[in-house]
Amino acid sequence: MPGSPAGEGVEEGAAEAVTCTRLAYAFGDTKAVDGLDLAVREGEVFGLLGPNGAGKTTAIRCITTLLPVPAGMVHVFGHDAAKERMAVRRLLGYVPQQLSADSGLTGRENVALFARVFDVSRRERAARVTQALTAVGLADAADRLAGTYSGGMVRRLELAQALVSAPRLLILDEPTIGLDPIARTGVWEHINTVRAATGMTVLVTTHYMDEADQYCQRVGLMHHGRIRALGTPAELRRGLAERQGTDALPTLEDVFRDVAGSGLDDTSGGGFRDVRSTRRTAHRVG
Numbered sequence: 001m002p003g004s005p006a007g008e009g010v011e012e013g014a015a016e017a018v019t020c021t022r023l024a025y026a027f028g029d030t031k032a033v034d035g036l037d038l039a040v041r042e043g044e045v046f047g048l049l050g051p052n053g054a055g056k057t058t059a060i061r062c063i064t065t066l067l068p069v070p071a072g073m074v075h076v077f078g079h080d081a082a083k084e085r086m087a088v089r090r091l092l093g094y095v096p097q098q099l100s101a102d103s104g105l106t107g108r109e110n111v112a113l114f115a116r117v118f119d120v121s122r123r124e125r126a127a128r129v130t131q132a133l134t135a136v137g138l139a140d141a142a143d144r145l146a147g148t149y150s151g152g153m154v155r156r157l158e159l160a161q162a163l164v165s166a167p168r169l170l171i172l173d174e175p176t177i178g179l180d181p182i183a184r185t186g187v188w189e190h191i192n193t194v195r196a197a198t199g200m201t202v203l204v205t206t207h208y209m210d211e212a213d214q215y216c217q218r219v220g221l222m223h224h225g226r227i228r229a230l231g232t233p234a235e236l237r238r239g240l241a242e243r244q245g246t247d248a249l250p251t252l253e254d255v256f257r258d259v260a261g262s263g264l265d266d267t268s269g270g271g272f273r274d275v276r277s278t279r280r281t282a283h284r285v286g
């Protein structure tokens, strides 16, 4: 496996926020996740990368307990996702790919709904909602209907929804898909500000290699249901340069292509699911 598992900024041997051990999940004959071994360290930003259909979303759904764990094991801060589902759910915030904000409610009402669902005490609720909206830069727009928000604002609203329960682990499934570069940067800046203030662990999937390079301390490249390369972006890039015997440092995208190989040609970019996913985000409000 190219790259070493040593992280930058987060100590090797730090407590693990997520561990998947030989996790497997199939839809009929399709092995979406196929013996996934993964360890996300407490406090890090871990990027799960991979071509369309690699199994990222399915793995994330098992970790969030939205899907069962039919084979293998998943632990979140030591809690078994198969046996202690509520304990796991209390520890995490989840921003799914699908639209989770209601365009007919204000930003504040959307976040308040999540505060109720996640059992934030009535006494603390109003303050926590305001705090979450402020953390993502939506304090001034809080009382506008979400239907009037831009795509970037909707994504930040969904971030506030996930943050209102003060999760120890934030899981984001393609948080910036369909957003323009400025909105993408805005989403990441807010994630990093909250993370710096709280020590929260972040597990994120993205197709944007530049984002993974810039914002993730470690990345795992997933292909055909399991991790094929793991390390810091710099380690993976150096590893490929050494294998190729070149002085010029390859990009993370080069590493991605090296790992996914020809599979990229028929599974990435133009598939129906990718187009649907991008459009879903582009038309998030309305």
Ligand SMILES: Nc1ncnc2c1ncn2[C@@H]1O[C@H](COP(=O)(O)OP(=O)(O)OP(=O)(O)O)[C@@H](O)[C@H]1O
Residues within 6 Å of the ligand: 027, 030, 031, 032, 033, 050, 051, 052, 053, 054, 055, 056, 057, 058, 059, 273, 274
């Ligand atoms: N509900 C479903 N029913 C049947 N097959 C599914 C279902 N969800 C996913 N799959 C299949 O499982 C495999 C893994 O899909 P998954 O969505 O986990 O991949 P992904 O890496 O998240 O892809 P993307 O980057 O496109 O979101 C794919 O072959 C996909 O077609």
